Amino acid sequence: MTVTPTTMTATPTIDVETRGLTKIFAARHGTARITALENVSLAIRRGEFVSIVGASGCGKTTFLRILAGLETEYEGSITLDGLRIDGPGPDKGVVFQDHRLLPWLTVGENIGFGLLDLPKTEQRERIRKYLRLVGLQGFERAWPAQLSGGMAQRAAIARALVSKPRILLLDEPLGALDALTRVYMQRELEKIWTREKITMVMVTHDVEEALYLSDTVVLMSARPGRIKKITPVHLARPRDRENPVFQNLKKELLVEFGLRAKSLFSYEI
Amino acid sequence: MSTATDTTDTTDATDDDANATTAPSSPSFGGRSRRNLPRLRHLRRLRHLRNLPRLRRLALQSLLPVALLIAWYLLTRFALVERIFLPTPASVGEAFVKLLLTDNLLNDFQISAITVLKGFGAGAGIGLVVGMATGLSRTVEDLLGPLLNGIRQVPTLAWLPLIILWMGAGDLGKTVLIAKAVFFPVFLNTLQGIRGTPREYIEVGRIFDYGRLRLLRRIVLPSALPGIFVGLRFGAGISWTVLIVAEMLGARRGLGFLIMRAQELLHSDQLFMLIVIIGVVGFAIDAGLRRIEARLLRWKRGFEG
Incomplete structure (x- = not known):
């Protein structure tokens, strides 16, 4: 399955391509094996915003970790810009659900985490630039412990972007935030995406968030993790959540979710 | 505190x-x-x-020591206890002046202090290096673990006769003994600290292509630092204790020796004075380390009571 662009007529440049991606976790004891991903094939265009949604356990985080190069044992192929992904590196920025800022470095030092090989002046310049991009100017010398959840996540996004990666991978980046901050951060994320013109792949369990941000929403089913449905979203940005088309898409996706949830939560006596 | x-x-x-x-x-x-x-x-x-709570804390912290002093004064003032068991505060003060002026107290103090510094430095240094090596490599752990664990089971002072036999009752023996005593807490806490580095942080390093050295310097060591300081502070306390005991058991100089001499000569006022000095020095060492710790771990915010 590939995501075929319908609106763009120019030949789309494929950034990430996976073919028959399968990942099996062997349990430590015994012979139990868990198929986290089964035959996942997906193509992501350069500059595209793709969301992967699905119930927990559907392998969406595993997929992202393979993209990031953090999991290196899998079957099938996965390429970034035509090159096989076989390890993490600065061409792939990652934002985790927990911000993972290092508590012993200041916010500025955290953002400059991947810039150590640059001259000091350039480091400082880039840190400033990205602090501004995420609206944290003035917090360069604060400790991560002094930031609110939303601010810390913004710093994490800046840290991932500062080394100018080709692709930004977001693993439920807003999952730990309260509802209001979340909506606000979704807007910020969209702004950053527009400004940086970078490919983004986001894992989320929030269908509305996915629809608000993505060009394409990939729905996955659990055990084994498979692509169930690919939904292109052709709505003008910034998107209106009350728009009937938006609402319809949301309903459709939730139905897929709902069926799954029904079988999960109903039990026999 | x-x-x-x-x-x-x-x-x-x-x-x-x-x-x-x-x-x-x-x-x-x-x-x-x-x-x-x-x-x-x-x-x-x-x-x-802001000075108000600080004063309040200071008052609270000195409450018990001051009460103890007053009790001591009252007990001796009304001669409720025999002088030989409990000398008056004034006579202890006099003993201090006498020790200082005629008995070269400073000289003995210096000898003790230098021995402790040498022993602590050696023990903490080796403990840090071995702890780091063991923490970073399972091979080193398998190689050194069993032997070190065996040595650890024997109390430091049980080594004293052997060390005196090999190295004499001089400086070297005491330094080695102190180093051995300091080594273990520093080693164990460094090892634990390194092993306790969250996997999540290591992943952040991997994402940015950090090599082993950078990973160690920017992620593993800072993460292990709180643990390392527990070891250092614990070790510092032990080193001072071991020194005094070692000097009591076999020395011709130093504070521990002065204590033994005071006991033999029944100078209980000197005995008291020396105990106070040893306590104050130990307290000062810990306070100094705590200051360094607070500075290095200023990013850390825990439960403040």
């Missing part, structure tokens, strides 16, 4: 203030990011009152 937490308090406050003044409250992130600013303003307004 006061020194360490007080320094943290003040550094925090200045950091906060710096934020408050330099942050040009960007309009782009709404009210939420400024959430901690009202608290800062509140802090600043109270700045002139």
Whole structure:
């Protein structure tokens, strides 16, 4: 399955391509094996915003970790810009659900985490630039412990972007935030995406968030993790959540979710 | 307690203030990011009152020691206890002056202090290096683990006769004994600290292509530092204790030797004085280490009671 662009007529440049991606976790004891991903094939265009949604356990985080190069044992192929992904590196920025800022470095030092090989002046310049991009100017010398959840996540996004990666991978980046901050951060994320013109792949369990941000929403089913449905979203940005088309898409996706949830939560006596 | 937490308090406050003044409250992130600013303003307004809680703490901390002093004075003032068991505070003060002026107390003190510094430095240094090597490599752990664990089971002072036999009752023997005593807490806590580095942080390093050295310097060591300091402080306390005991058992100089001499000569006033000196020095060593710790771990904010 590939995501075929319908609106763009120019030949789309494929950034990430996976073919028959399968990942099996062997349990430590015994012979139990868990198929986290089964035959996942997906193509992501350069500059595209793709969301992967699905119930927990559907392998969406595993997929992202393979993209990031953090999991290196899998079957099938996965390429970034035509090159096989076989390890993490600065061409792939990652934002985790927990911000993972290092508590012993200041916010500025955290953002400059991947810039150590640059001259000091350039480091400082880039840190400033990205602090501004995420609206944290003035917090360069604060400790991560002094930031609110939303601010810390913004710093994490800046840290991932500062080394100018080709692709930004977001693993439920807003999952730990309260509802209001979340909506606000979704807007910020969209702004950053527009400004940086970078490919983004986001894992989320929030269908509305996915629809608000993505060009394409990939729905996955659990055990084994498979692509169930690919939904292109052709709505003008910034998107209106009350728009009937938006609402319809949301309903459709939730139905897929709902069926799954029904079988999960109903039990026999 | 006061020194360490007080320094943290003040550094925090200045950091906060710096934020408050330099942050040009960007309009782009709404009210939420400024959430901690009202608290800062509140802090600043109270700045002139900040000495009040500090004084209160100081009073609380000195309450028991002062009460003890008064009790001591009263007990001797009304001769409720025999002089030989409990000398008067004044005579202990006199003993101090006498020790200082005629008995070269400073000289003995210096000898003890240098021995402790040497032993502590050696033990802590080796403990850090071996702890780091063991923490980073399972091979080193398998190689050294069993032997070190065996040695650890034998109390430090049980080694004393053997060490005296091999190295004499001089400086070297004591230094080695102290180093051995300091080694284990530092080694074990460094090892634990390194092994306790969260996997999540290591992953962050991997994402940015960090090599082994950079990973160690920027992620593993800072993460292990709180544990390492537990070991260092514990080791410092032990080193002082071991020194005094070692000097009591076999030495012709040093504070421990003075204690034994005072006992033999029934100079209970000197005995008291020496105990106070040893206690104060130990206290000072720990306070100094706590200051360094508070400075290096200023990013850390725990439960403050």
